[in-house]
Amino acid sequence: MTRSTALKTVLSVALTGASLATALPAPAQVDPFDGDWHYSVTPYLWLPNVNANLSYDFPRLQTNQLKTEIGPNSYLENLEFGLLVTGEVRKGRWSAFTDLIYMDFGNQETKVRDITGPRGRELFELGVQSETDLSSTLWTLAGAYTVIQKPEFNLDVLLGFRYLGLDTDLRWEFVRDSALPELDLIRAGSVSKNKENWDAIAGVKGQIFFGNTPWFMPYYLDIGAGDSDWTWQALLGIAYRFDWGNVNLSIRSLSYDFDSDDTDLRFTGPAIGVSFVW
Numbered sequence: 001m002t003r004s005t006a007l008k009t010v011l012s013v014a015l016t017g018a019s020l021a022t023a024l025p026a027p028a029q030v031d032p033f034d035g036d037w038h039y040s041v042t043p044y045l046w047l048p049n050v051n052a053n054l055s056y057d058f059p060r061l062q063t064n065q066l067k068t069e070i071g072p073n074s075y076l077e078n079l080e081f082g083l084l085v086t087g088e089v090r091k092g093r094w095s096a097f098t099d100l101i102y103m104d105f106g107n108q109e110t111k112v113r114d115i116t117g118p119r120g121r122e123l124f125e126l127g128v129q130s131e132t133d134l135s136s137t138l139w140t141l142a143g144a145y146t147v148i149q150k151p152e153f154n155l156d157v158l159l160g161f162r163y164l165g166l167d168t169d170l171r172w173e174f175v176r177d178s179a180l181p182e183l184d185l186i187r188a189g190s191v192s193k194n195k196e197n198w199d200a201i202a203g204v205k206g207q208i209f210f211g212n213t214p215w216f217m218p219y220y221l222d223i224g225a226g227d228s229d230w231t232w233q234a235l236l237g238i239a240y241r242f243d244w245g246n247v248n249l250s251i252r253s254l255s256y257d258f259d260s261d262d263t264d265l266r267f268t269g270p271a272i273g274v275s276f277v278w
Contacts, residue, residue, distance in 0.1 A: 030243070030277055030278070032090050032277075033092060033093070033146070033149060035091070035092050036091070037089065037090070037091050038089070038090045038091070038277065038278065039087075039088070039089050039090075039277070039278055040086075040087065040088045040090075040245065040275050040276060040277045040278075041085065041086070041087050041275070041276050042085065042086040042087070042248075042273045042274065042275040042276070043084065043085045043273065043274060044084050044085070044086065044248075044271050044272060044273025044274070045082075045084065045271065045272050045273070046082075046084055046101070046103075046252060046267075046269060046270075046271040047269045047270050047271070048252070048253075048254075048267035048268050048269030049267070049268055049269055050105060050134070050266075050267060051265070051266045051267075051268075052132075052134070052263075052264065052265045052266070053263060053264050053265075079103065079104070079105055080104040080105060080106045081102075081103075081104040082101075082102065082103045082104070083100070083101075083102040084100070084101050084102075084103075085099075085100055086098070086099045086100075086273070093145055093146040093149070094143070094144075094145055094146075095143070095144045095145075095146070095156065096141075096142070096143045096144070097140075097141075097142060097144065097158075098139070098140060098141045098142075099138075099139070099140040100137075100138070100139050100140075101136070101137070101138040101139075102135075102136070102137050102138075103135065103136050103267075104133075104134075104135040105133065105134045105135070106133050107131050107133070131170075131171050132168055132169065132170050132171075133168065133169040134166070134167070134168045135166075135167045135168075136164065136165065136166050136167075136265075137163070137164070137165035137166075138162065138163070138164055138165075138254070139162065139163040140160065140161070140162045140163075140201070140222075140233075141160050141161060142158045142159060142160025142161070142201065142222075143158065143159060143160060144156040144157065144158040144159075144205065145157055146206075148206075151209065152208070152209060153206060153207060153208045153209060154206045154207055155204060155206040156204065156205050156206050157202075157203075157204055158201075158202065158203050158204065158205060158222065159200075159201070159202050160200075160201055161198060161199060161200050161201060161224075161226075162198075162199050162201050162222075162224060162231065162233075163196075163197070163198055164195070164196070164197040164198075164199075164228075164231075164256060164265075165194075165195070165196050165197075166193075166194070166195040166196075166197070166265070167192070167193075167194050168192065168193045168194075169192045170192075170193075195258075195263075196227075197226070197227040197228055197256070197258075198226050198227050199224040199225055199226035199227060199228055199231050200224050200225065200226050201222045201223065201224030201231070201233075202222065202223065202224065203220070203221050203222030203223060203233075204219075204220075204221055204222075205218075205219065205220040205221070206218075206219060207219070214240055214241040214242070215238070215239070215240055215241075216238075216239055216241060216246075217236070217237065217238055217239070218235070218236075218237045218239055218248060218250065219235065219236050219237075220233070220234065220235040220236075221233070221234050221235075228256050228257060228258050229257045229258060229259045230257055231254075231255065231256045231257070232254075232255055233252070233253065233254045233255070234252070234253050235250050235251070235252045235253075235271075236250060236251055237249055237250025237251070237271075238250070239275075244276060244277065244278075245274065245275040245276045245277040246274075246275045246277070247272075247273075247274055247275075248272070248273050248274075248275065249270065249271070249272050250270070250271050250272075250273075251268075251269070251270055251271075252267075252268070252269065252270075252271045253266070253267070253268040254266070254267045254268075255267075
């Protein structure tokens with residue numbers, strides 16, 4: 001079984017489980033604001049397209065950089081390994097949560113955008129075949145306080161930080177070499193780039209309820225800055241509540257911008273998760 005087939009099978013099973021779960025009768029629900037300690041753990045599957053602009057210090061080039069563009073590429077075709085989980089602890093209106101994402105992508109189709117050559121930035125018409133391996137670790141930790149609590153919805157304000165660890169390996173081969181002597185470029189090879197980034201974040205999160213039904217809509221938005229020029233994350237979903245937790249389906253986007261070296265990164269796509277609450 002290929003990696004793509006295996007991941008499609010996992011997604012199919014997850015969606016089937018969610019469909020069967022919603023057919024069950026609605027149970028009694030835990031009240032997270034009853035003053036007791038409550039905890040939740042949510043393993044989930046996120047299926048984003050990957051878009052990235054990356055800059056590399058290029059070997060044997062007389063001056064500066066080679067700049068590349070990734071994506072959008074298919075998660076199912078390029079994912080090597082992934083670990084995604086969220087946890088939360090709450091007592092009354094106060095809560096804290098953490099979110100850990102590790103994703104390892106291989107053979108990402110890559111486009112060389114431009115090369116900074118001996119006479120400054122120029123776009124050279126070079127035929128290039130290139131691919132990128134990309135692994136990212138994203139860790140969010142934040143505290144939150146519920147400022148609005150109503151039967152129709154609740155709203156938390158949050159403050160915390162997000163860490164990004166990014167490792168990339170670019171492999172290239174020039175298929176037309178008319179400009180190679182001028183640029184002093186080797187015909188084929190690889191180059192790596194590693195980045196670690198810390199940002200403070202602030203935002204809101206909460207739930208919108210649909211009457212006395214077990215259906216609700218989770219939402220999340222944060223924005224931050226620090227080592228990056230800015231970063232933001234947004235989520236909007238639909239969920240069904242059980243006595244043990246809930247099943248949720250959402251659209252999620254996470255973005256970074258680093259203007260100092262013309263690097264940016266964006267993950268956007270659907271996510272499905274199962275939350276266990278006690």
